[in-house]
Amino acid sequence: MPNILIADDHDLVRDTIAAYLEASGEFKLLTASNLDEALEKMGGMDAIDLLILDYHMPGMNGLAGLERARKAYPATRIAMLSGVANRDVANKAMEQGADGFIPKSLTAASMVNAIRFVLAGERYFPFDFGTAEAASETPAAFSDLSDREMQTLEQLCIGLSNKEIARNLGIQEVTVKLHVKNVLSKLGVANRTQAALLAKEQHLF
Amino acid sequence: MPNILIADDHDLVRDTIAAYLEASGEFKLLTASNLDEALEKMGGMDAIDLLILDYHMPGMNGLAGLERARKAYPATRIAMLSGVANRDVANKAMEQGADGFIPKSLTAASMVNAIRFVLAGERYFPFDFGTAEAASETPAAFSDLSDREMQTLEQLCIGLSNKEIARNLGIQEVTVKLHVKNVLSKLGVANRTQAALLAKEQHLF
């Protein structure tokens, strides 16, 4: 029977999903409440066939945690679990070596199918997830941003001033102003606060 | 056997929790994916003993949805379910007539106990939840804000300018500047963007 290790910081969610999967009689479940605990348990038991990681969980830092897990266990199948991530995040996860992506909008039955799929060696990616719903794909506006503009936006999202951003990026304040102006017009917002709020809402940083 | 209606927009979370509860053999479960659907199902079947509402769900608008549900069904027991809410939100939920508060940090077994509790006519509130963890209680800084300052902060959180805020609150722009200044110093942040981000991070608006 395949061993599955599921890591999610919400005990309730993790335990009930684990119980649901175990009830199917097809899998053996282990759980962890953060990335470090998950990696540790992997070490003790190398017979884990599938590692399921919650996108929002201590130690993850977005997709950085996925990379850590992937490097530590290049052979293990890894699936991402997320309630908020949009399609672009899912795409990036797949690029970074995830074997599957399970949005929490999936039904429980579909999740089981997805897991069977991944365990069979396929990669599971629900291309249709969230299509019709509101703003599930990163709005086109964000992909229009150039590299520098994106970096600037990232700094805006910590509430930094133009001067601080200039120092951090090693450029002049005037240049930052230019980038900020472009960001605002490309995102269609009126000021830096709205830009930061919008980016945060889309879970970009 | 008591009837429970659980409403959560994440199909996966809702279905697995429902399955878990049903597996206990103590309850009969119904589900809904948003508040309107939940209220509708209540109407068709007035034998619902417990309504479980996710704090973040279409139609909820924070605790406004709880109030709607409470008004529509004054006699039904209602519990809130949340993965992010802090203790202050939980307190407010209890004040507004919730009979229980279930953080997702609870274990599955504790949730069942909590539900038994609520169905028995008690009010369930996990006083210890999130005590030791990071920033689970609304930082003191926020409670220092006066009414007007709080209203001003709320407007900041939509990225409005001082002028717009002044118009919305029916006061002069200079006054808004005063409120903003006070908010910044009370929250210990450098500018309006940081204030907005901080408030959003604490899920205040």
Next chain:
DNA sequence: TAGTCACCTATACCAAAGTATAGTCCCGCC
């Protein structure tokens, strides 16, 4: 009654944010 506090307004000043225009450099592309 005096004190305190939230709230509002006013004037004034300086710093920061945002706009506009123009020009340089580099790189990839037709």
Next chain:
DNA sequence: GGCGGGACTATACTTTGGTATAGGTGACTA
């Protein structure tokens, strides 16, 4: 080669944001 685009800088300007100080009102309270 010429072209366009991204990144960067510069100058100059207007608007907004944030600080400082001072003063007026009403409400609640010692």
